[in-house]
Structure formats: structure tokens, C-alpha cells
Amino acid sequence: MFRFDTCGGKWFASATLAMGALGLMASSGQASLVGQWTFNDVGDGGQPVSAADTSGNGNSAELNGGYVGAISDVGGPTNISLYLGGSGGYARIPYISAYAFQSYTIEFFGKIVDSGFDVLVGQDSSGLAGLQAYAGYAYHDINGGGAVAGSMTYNAYHHIVGTYDDSDGSSSTGVLKVYVDGALLDTLSNINASVAPLSQTLDWFIGRDTASGTPSLKAWVDEVRLYNTALSDAQVLADYQAGPTIGVPEPGSISILLGAVGLMLGGSRRRRIS
Numbered sequence: 001m002f003r004f005d006t007c008g009g010k011w012f013a014s015a016t017l018a019m020g021a022l023g024l025m026a027s028s029g030q031a032s033l034v035g036q037w038t039f040n041d042v043g044d045g046g047q048p049v050s051a052a053d054t055s056g057n058g059n060s061a062e063l064n065g066g067y068v069g070a071i072s073d074v075g076g077p078t079n080i081s082l083y084l085g086g087s088g089g090y091a092r093i094p095y096i097s098a099y100a101f102q103s104y105t106i107e108f109f110g111k112i113v114d115s116g117f118d119v120l121v122g123q124d125s126s127g128l129a130g131l132q133a134y135a136g137y138a139y140h141d142i143n144g145g146g147a148v149a150g151s152m153t154y155n156a157y158h159h160i161v162g163t164y165d166d167s168d169g170s171s172s173t174g175v176l177k178v179y180v181d182g183a184l185l186d187t188l189s190n191i192n193a194s195v196a197p198l199s200q201t202l203d204w205f206i207g208r209d210t211a212s213g214t215p216s217l218k219a220w221v222d223e224v225r226l227y228n229t230a231l232s233d234a235q236v237l238a239d240y241q242a243g244p245t246i247g248v249p250e251p252g253s254i255s256i257l258l259g260a261v262g263l264m265l266g267g268s269r270r271r272r273i274s
Contacts (some may be wrong), residue, residue, distance in 0.1 A: 032105075032229040035059045035093065037206075038245045039082040039221065042069035051082065051091060054245070055225075061091040061206065066215065072222050073111065074157055075246040079222070082206075086114055086218030090208035095201050102166040102174075105227035105236075106131050106140075109244040111157045114218035119209050120160065121224055124202040131162050131178075140178040142191060148178040150185025157222070159240040164191070165230035175230075182240030184233055 036055040042048060046069040053059040063082070066089030072079040084090065108120045112133050120138075122130025132139040133152065140162030141147040152158055161179040174191035177184060206224055207217035223244040231239070 032227045033057075033225060034228050035224075035226040036245070037061050037091070037093075037224045038080075039069065039223070040078065040080045040246070042080050042082055044069050044071050044077075044080060059093060061093045063089075063091050064215075065089055067091075070220065072220060072244070074222070075244060079244065079246040081110065081220035081222045083220050084207045084215070084217050086216055088215050090215040090217070091206040091221075092208075093204040093206070095203050102164070103228070103230045104164050105225075105229065105231045106162045107223070107225040107227075107239060108160045109157070109222040109224075110160075111220040111222075112152075112154055112218070113220075114216070115154055116216065117209075118217040118219070119205065119207065120217065120219075120221075121204065121206050122208075123204050130204075131160055133160075138178060138180050138185075140176060140186075142174075142176055146176060146188045146191060148176050148186035148188050150178045150180040150183075152180050157220075159243075161231070161236050161239075163230040163236070166191075167230070177230075179233075179236050179240075182237040184236075 033055045034057055035053050037051050038054050039051050040054075041052045042063075047063075047067065049063055051061045051063055053061070066085050066087050068083050068085075069080045070083040071077055072081040082091065106121050108131055110120075112118065112120075115135060117134040118132060120131040120133055122132070130141065132141060136151055136153070137149045138152045138158070138160045139147050139149045142164060148162075152160070159179075159181050161177075163177045163179075164174060165177075166174040173189075176188040176191050178186050204226070206221060207219070208215045
């Protein structure tokens, strides 16, 4: 896992990071996780046709033109981002019944380059549904029900989260939220539950405009997660502090990693991930 340094703007490696690399880390919302795409299987410089769903639910994402795997700025050489160049690259997550629920969370880890209108993660729709970025703001839009927004910066890594909570099943008590880097920045209450995007049998897309069908996102996408519940403020903050999931090291690196765990457990020093 990672710990975020608010001064240097980087996630730091810690002993829990090393354990996470060995597959021992746990998400704050693991029980409700229906899809997780880390893109670490894409490979540096690779262009495979799919990205594995590491939640264990088998919801692989289809990758379409204009993308490439690239080493992330955070997490070291085993953390791979999906780089979308803003001219045709996107990922498609085919609809499956597990997504048909009212309350949900969408999580995005990545670095956005283009300041134009971009859909980060959204459901195929005639309107807007999901997370977007535009002119220095991160938006969480629920089709026909309203939108919330929080300020963000470009060319810097961010954790952007949208939640929708209709846990009581009422027709007019849904709560829409948007978070940037662990902080709740905007809330909209009394949303009509019938407009919740996850109740529709539609595909999901990363980096493609869900209204026009145009891929336009220019960004390093580190990780995307979907949950079938609205994470709490504390859970969102915990996920931000933990950072994106790193890849599993090559076999020859595991002994080095275990040695690093011993060093970090034996002292308080931490090294910066470059």
C-alpha cells in the first residue's frame, strides 16, 4: 500500500506496500467490489486487447486503439498505467448483471493531462453518467438527476471518487457525492433513485464520451474500481491513503522486496517512490 505525502505530492512505499505486492493487501470495500482494473497486466509498452479484472469477478475490460502500457509515476516499475493519448484509445467493460444496483462507488486513480471535457469512467448513455473532468473540476454526474463537482489540477496524480447512496430504496432520497484526494468536495441530496445509471443494462467505458461515443481522454489511468455500495467518507479516505494497487514483482525481485520489508519493519525510515 501507499501513504500519501501532502508536501511532496507522492505516495510513499511502506511495509504494507511490500505486503500488498505479494497479494496480501485488502481493500476497504473488498466485500462490495464488483470490478477492479489495475492495468498492471498491460505491460510497459504493451498493447494487449484486454485488461484483467483483479477483483476476481472475471469482468475483463476490452482495450481499443490509441493506448499503450506505461510505467506509472507512482509505485515503481511494477505499477503500470494505461496511457490514453486522447485520440481514439479507451477501455470497454461489457455490461453484466452484477452492475444492476442502485447504490455504487466509482474510483479512479490517475493523471489527467487534457483540460478539455473528458469522461474518466462512465456508462454508455444518451446523457452523462459517471466521472468526468473539465476545466479544472472533477464531476460526478448521474444521468438526469444532477451533478456534483470538485476542483483538481492537471498533470498531477489524483484519486477521484463518485458515490451514490440509495440504501433505503426510496424514490427520492439518493445522495450523490464527489471526492478528490480523499476529501469530500460536493454533495447533492434527494436524488431520484430511478435515474441511477447502474440500474440500466449498459456497458461501461474508461476514456470515452458516453454521450457522443468519442474517445478523448488524455491521461495515465492507474486503476479503476466499481463497488455495489456507496463507500463511506472514511473508506474513501483510506483508499486514497493506500494508493493504487502495484503489480507483483518479477520472481527475482521478491527476495529484494522481502529484504526491504525487514528494513522498514526495523526502522522508521521510508524511501520515496520516483
